[in-house]
Amino acid sequence: MTLKFRILLFILSYFILSANAYAAENELIWGGERSIYYSGIGKASDEFYKATGIKVIIIPGGCPLGSKGVASGKLDVGGLCCRPKEEEITKLGLKAFPLAYDALVIIVNNSNPITNLTMQQVRDIFAGKIKNWKEVGGHDRPIKLVTRLHCKDREDNWKQILSTAEQFAKEKKNVAEDQEVLLAVNNDKDALGFILLSMVNRRYAKVINMDGITPSRESLIDQTYPWKMTDYMVTKGEPTGNKKKFIDFLFGEGRKHLSKNLAFVDEVKAKPVKKKASKALKEKPARKKL
Numbered sequence: 001m002t003l004k005f006r007i008l009l010f011i012l013s014y015f016i017l018s019a020n021a022y023a024a025e026n027e028l029i030w031g032g033e034r035s036i037y038y039s040g041i042g043k044a045s046d047e048f049y050k051a052t053g054i055k056v057i058i059i060p061g062g063c064p065l066g067s068k069g070v071a072s073g074k075l076d077v078g079g080l081c082c083r084p085k086e087e088e089i090t091k092l093g094l095k096a097f098p099l100a101y102d103a104l105v106i107i108v109n110n111s112n113p114i115t116n117l118t119m120q121q122v123r124d125i126f127a128g129k130i131k132n133w134k135e136v137g138g139h140d141r142p143i144k145l146v147t148r149l150h151c152k153d154r155e156d157n158w159k160q161i162l163s164t165a166e167q168f169a170k171e172k173k174n175v176a177e178d179q180e181v182l183l184a185v186n187n188d189k190d191a192l193g194f195i196l197l198s199m200v201n202r203r204y205a206k207v208i209n210m211d212g213i214t215p216s217r218e219s220l221i222d223q224t225y226p227w228k229m230t231d232y233m234v235t236k237g238e239p240t241g242n243k244k245k246f247i248d249f250l251f252g253e254g255r256k257h258l259s260k261n262l263a264f265v266d267e268v269k270a271k272p273v274k275k276k277a278s279k280a281l282k283e284k285p286a287r288k289k290l
Contacts, residue, residue, distance in 0.1 A: 028242045031059035032066030032079025035102065035178060036231050039198045039259040041079065041250075047257050048249050054242050063151050070094060070236050076243050078234040081196070082154035088234075097233045097247055100255075100262040103197040103215035104160060104227040107182070107205040109189040114138045116209040119226060125192060126161055128169030133190065145172035146184040146193035158194060160227045196229060198259040220263035231262070 030041065037060035045056035059065070059075070066078030067085075071092040084096045106122055108114060117125075117136060124130045125143055134140040149165045151157055162168055175181055181193040186204035193205075197215055200207055207215060210226060219225035233247050255264055 025242075026053055027055040027057060028076035028246060029057045029059065029069075029074070030077045030079065030246075031061055031069045031075045032234075033063050033081040033231070034060045035081050035196045035199055035229075036079040038178075039100075039102070039231065039262060040257055044250060044254040044257040045246075048246060048254060051249070051253070052245060054245065056246060063154060066234060067092075067094060070234050073236065076235070077239075077246060080232040080234060081157070081229050082151045083156040083230065084232060084234060085154060093237050094234045095236070095238055097235075097251075098230050098265050099233055099250060100231045100258070100264045101220045101228040101268065102231060102259075102262055103220055103225055104158070104194060104229055105197050105200065105215045106192065106194055106208040106210065107185050107200060108192050108208060109185055110202075110204075110206050111189045112138065112206065114208065115206075116212060118211050122210070123161060126168050126172075128171065141190050144188050144191040145169055146181050146191050147172050147174045148176070148178060148181050148193075148195075149174055150176075157229055161194065197261045217261055217263050221267050222269055228263075230265075 030045070037058065042058050045058060049055050059069075063080045063082050066075070066080045067088050069075030070078040071088070071094060078094075080096075081102070084094055088094045089096065106117065112133075114133065114136060121130060121136050125136075126145060126147070130136060131143055132140065133143055145168075147158070147168060149158060149168070152165055173184055175184065178195050178199045181195050182199065182201060182204050185191040185193050195205075197207070209215070213219050213225050215225045215227075220228055233250065235243050235247070239247055250258075251264075251266075
């Protein structure tokens with residue numbers, strides 16, 4: 001090997017190592033729940049790159065991908081739609097940042113005349129206590145249930161409807177992906193399912209009001225709509241460098257590139273506290289004797 005070739009090889013190696021180091025310094029990897037992916041994190045990442053020159057590689061999956069990927073160091077930032085487990089925080093050292101709320105909504109086929117159900121009716125339907133649409137004001141047809149009972153070891157998800165998988169009716173179609181819920185409801189005029197509002201395509205399904213309340217960003221902000229799930233960003237320990245920059249971007253300028261159906265945590269109004277009437281007001285004044 002000639003000296004000239006050795007020098008050339010050294011220079012090439014230097015540039016390769018420099019390029020790899022530059023790439024490592026100017027990119028990060030996000031992975032997690034698909035609903036966050038469909039809520040526009042890809043678009044937000046593109047805008048983050050334009051603003052900072054830091055490229056974000058997006059890997060859609062589920063909550064386990066987000067938490068395990070971050071814990072193992074394979075991901076820089078993870079995305080969860082269910083509350084992180086206590087052991088993930090205390091034992092794995094994950095740091096969770098609640099970003100936004102997404103309404104957990106009930107959907108039916110677009111041909112279904114039903115537009116509103118009470119919370120109790122929804123629970124009774126999924127429990128198998130109500131089995132026919134005529135029992136809630138619809139046609140005399142059987143209700144076909146579609147569920148996605150994901151993350152059974154986590155909270156703040158479908159458990160708001162019924163607290164355990166065993167409480168759901170045995171006669172149901174349980175699927176693995178949110179898109180499958182949407183397609184199943186679209187393909188069966190008697191179907192009913194649940195999905196996050198940011199995942200709904202109105203061409204495929206109709207969103208049902210709950211107790212007269214329309215699920216929306218506004219009804220999440222004023223807390224009149226009851227069921228919601230939280231989008232979390234998670235990191236291994238306190239985020240620094242590019243990770244902190246990306247999370248700060250999502251909480252700030254980047255939020256405008258996410259789904260318009262989301263209600264950001266800092267937008268949600270506190271529920272008004274109902275003041276109890278004083279004892280003096282409750283007591284009826286004694287009648288005067290004539």
